[in-house]
Amino acid sequence: MLLLGLLPLMLLRGCGCQAADAPLDVTAEFSVRMYHQLQILGGEENIIFSPLGVELALGMVELGARGSSLEEIRQALGYSNLRQDEEFSLMSNLTRALSVDTYVVRLVNSLFLQTGVRFNKDFLQLMKILFRAEVETVDFSESAAVSEHINSWVENHTESKIHNLVSADDFSSATKIMLVNAMYFRGSWKNQFRPENTRTFSFTKDDGSEVQTLMMYQQGEFYYGEFSDGTTEAGGVYQVLEMLYEGEDMSMMIVLPRQEVPLASLEPIIKAQLLEEWANNVKRQKVEIYLPRFKVEQKMDLKETLQQLGIKNIFTKDADLSAMTAETEDGQNLFIGKVVQKACLEVTEEGAEGAAGSGMIALTRTLVLYPQVMADHPFFFIIRNRKTGSILFMGRVMTPEVIEPFDDNFDM
DSSP states (O other): OEEEEEEEEEEEEOOOOOGGGOOOOSOHHHHHHHHHHHHHHHTTSOEEEOHHHHHHHHHHHHHTOOHHHHHHHHHHHTOTTSOTTHHHHHHHHHHHTTOOSSSEEEEEEEEEEETTOOBOHHHHHHHHHHHOOEEEEEOTTSHHHHHHHHHHHHHHHTTTOOOOOSOGGGOOTTEEEEEEEEEEEEOOBSSOOOGGGOEEEEEEOTTSOEEEEEEEEEEEEEEEEEEEOSSTTTTSEEEEEEEEBTTSSEEEEEEEOOTTSOHHHHGGGOOHHHHHHHHHHOEEEEEEEEEEOEEEEEEEEOHHHHHHTTOOGGGSTTOOOGGGBOTTSOGGGEEEEEEEEEEEEEEOSSSSTTOOOOOOOOOOOOOOSSOEEEOOSOEEEEEEETTTOOEEEEEEESSOOOOOTTSTTOOO
16 A cells, blocks of 8 residues: 655745654544535545645744734634644654554655745754755745755655656746655555455446445454444444554555435535544454555645635735744745645555456355455545544545456456
């Protein structure tokens, strides 16, 4: 499995004109609200984004914010009940909890500063201490060269999986600072799928149409539960499957409605407290799993989404980001011009990058005495740290990787 998340925030100058001890993440509500906003904007498409990436990038902005600009960020992220600045310790501890040997989580942050502008030394120092951010000066008026340089930085920190995050059109002489947050995750399933059990299978989309995809299969011990929202809105009972990665700190949780129930009927009930309920109530038992191999990738301009979540001031010329600049500079004229995230998720038999299998055998639905999770229709998923509750990735699969009849992997 390979997961990637990137979030740059471009700030413009107005034209004057230890893991076991890590605290629980408090931003689950923000993550879910953000998902619902993307759902509204996304139509019937796949969704993939990194809540932790957004949280960290907004945390970097928060370091330089004051007044209502600061309070809007704290309110939206769920930090209002924390002591002032306590969230920075929280974010630092959450990221430290991800540093283990059984999987790879690489969190890298960088500040690209306009040459000639004087920035607050305390702000830059805190960025280095709290976010381990690299600091580099560039000339944003050379937009083509800057975009090429930043895209190269992104590729180098994501194993060349994310390309063309920004373009020359994103920069001008008005751009004064760009904050980039990149996340790379690679993990192997604790219980891997056997490639020889993978074969083509029909996946039924919510509109009733079918596509052919590669379906992985295995039987084994997994965390599983059946839940009901108490109404008919979500089709009554739905399934939750949690699959662990090696080391058991990280997991993928899959939420699957009944075959005849569209995912859109289940999505409205998803709430932060429900994520915790799923995690606390799935039980280890023998399960038969049919899960499509899939890859989802998405680039999104998140400005509108964040505005809908209450973070508005930083996008206007009334923004107060004066803590970023030296006293001799006019920090009152800084504001956020653009927020972009690009994320990629790939799920294979081994869970690791590049896994594949060409041998296939016929699979049929059989009468079994234990639960069967048949993900041959749209489903919701999250990738989370089981100790801290932090959500690295959240999304949905409306259409998996499609196998065409002329594809070498297509089994007639």
